[in-house]
Amino acid sequence: MKNHHAAHPADFGTVLGEAPGGVAVRSSNYDSIADEDMPARDWFHSTIDGVYMGYKWQCVELARRWMYANHGYVFEDVAMAYDIFRIREVVRPATGERLPLHSFRNGAKRPPEPGALMIWNEGGEFEVTGHVAVVTEVGADHVRVVEQNVEDAVWPDGRPWSRELPMRKRDGGYTVDCTYDDGEIIGWVIQTGDPTHAEVELDDNPALFEIHRHALAPAPAAKASWLDPEDPIQANYIELMKGENLSKDPADMSAYYTVSATALREIRRATNELHRMFMHATNQVMKDDALLARFNLPPALWPRIRRSWNNRRNEMITGRMDFSMRPDGLKLYEYNADSASCYMEAGFLLGRWAEAFGCNAGRDPAAGLHDALVDAWTETEIDGVLHIMLDDDLEETYHALYMREAIEKAGIRTHMIQGLDGLQWGEDGEVLDAEGTPIRWVWKTWAWETALDEIREDLAEDEENLRLHRTIDRATQPPRLVDVLLREDVMVFEPLWALVTSNKAILPIVREMFPSSRFLLNTGYELTDELRASGYAAKPIVGRCGANVSLYNRKEDLVAATDGRFEERDTIYQELFRLPQVEGRNAQLQAFTVDGAFAGVGIRVDPSLIITTDSDLLPLRVVTDGEFLRR
Structure with missing residues (x-):
């Protein structure tokens, strides 16, 4: 979420003011935190009486903490602040008692009242997450709220609120305006047994969640040249596909798929919500040996995995969620949070196809993928050479070259290492590349499981052997993959903790933690x-x-x-939730994450019920709801 910091924002955790009930409102100025002050992720978890309130000091945390302090109940944990508008009950943790919660759309005939939660939609000022504030005062033409993670300025003496919002009455309803031009208030949520004027949720037209296949007219010529063989990225793709093809079926050169704008909105929302859920579940696993044992990871590696998780600089760059979307729902199959592929095809290749052959239908839903990668790499603040490690494989090669473009555009120097030849030992077990440069930052196409297979085969469960700088005779044996990736002073993307997030053993845990999610099977x-x-x-x-x-x-x-x-x-x-069939092919949607947020979507199709690495990646376009329903 963007933040309207004051000229001199208060340091993280500073009390900005006090909400009713003596609840402290605190600064969320994360830029002021030194790594040594709060080195572990758990330090950011706010709890009272063992009840999780949220992430310090974000907006949802204050809303839950205020409710708990003043009324003894909380709403369920949510991935995004805007999700609160859909919640229909609160619970008292001490007794399990459940009480009704009703939502009132902005403009409703029931006005907000003190204690209500004001909810903002995603986008603009509150991009990705939305926002929530607690209403503390209601006047004839204004509403006053307390909130966190917005201005981070200490309130003036004697003022008991964060921000004042204009309110007007029109046509019997009440409308509250955000003080930021790009902020949109959805409405307010009140714990009440009276549903009069409350929001009645209407489902979207199920037809908007179908997937359509179309053909260009005229079709591209059979031998049309549309790629540049002088570009190494495209050359490797051409070699893999044995020509400038999208698939083995010539008909696919003129084919493209469409989804509606409403469907894209749902996919985007699902991706952002689910990423947060998987992060919560990963944290839960890290704290529980019994859960971690489910993941079939060598116990001798558990301390390293946990240290990786607790290192706040050690974040994911990329991930991919695989979905089935049908008129009866959008459901997640799994989260590929380690070495996710298909970025080059979605972020470049299929857009190039549309440009070359004049596919002007709607828009490309992965057009911003490359820019998102550049932004994410810029945020890493890598201060040396990033080594890109990959196998001698055509798909890995063009994927790595595409990623290198984004990395270097972010101002980071790179060296590519294909295979392990040329690696050499430096001092104290440090690994050097063929040019003698120490390897300290790594982005890899290899999955972490590849490194684990090496451990399982060569090192078994011997904890002393897992002290990697003592495992082999460096005078006679060259460095192995594990000697690079598991060295303590090497930062790897994706991080070691992604072994947990990407493992399908996490799926039952996510489902148990978020049983009401409409996106989980x-x-x-x-x-x-x-x-x-x-x-x-x-x-x-x-x-x-x-x-x-x-x-x-x-x-x-x-x-x-x-x-x-x-x-x-x-x-x-x-649970079996089959893929939709689109003109004889099963279609799976792939939502890409960058830095933990939705960054684009693509489609993979196959006559088989199960999508595999051999399934075809074909063009996907997003069209307006009206256009989608007319086709």
């Missing part, structure tokens, strides 16, 4: 009667690219399966 470690009744997918917890997945219908008939190298891994069971 029922998932468990055991096959239950409920899962049998719905049909289910059996997935290895560390499988990749759709490998070793089996789908069973409600009669427990096997309807589809893939092979692979993960058949001996533990399994999770997920």
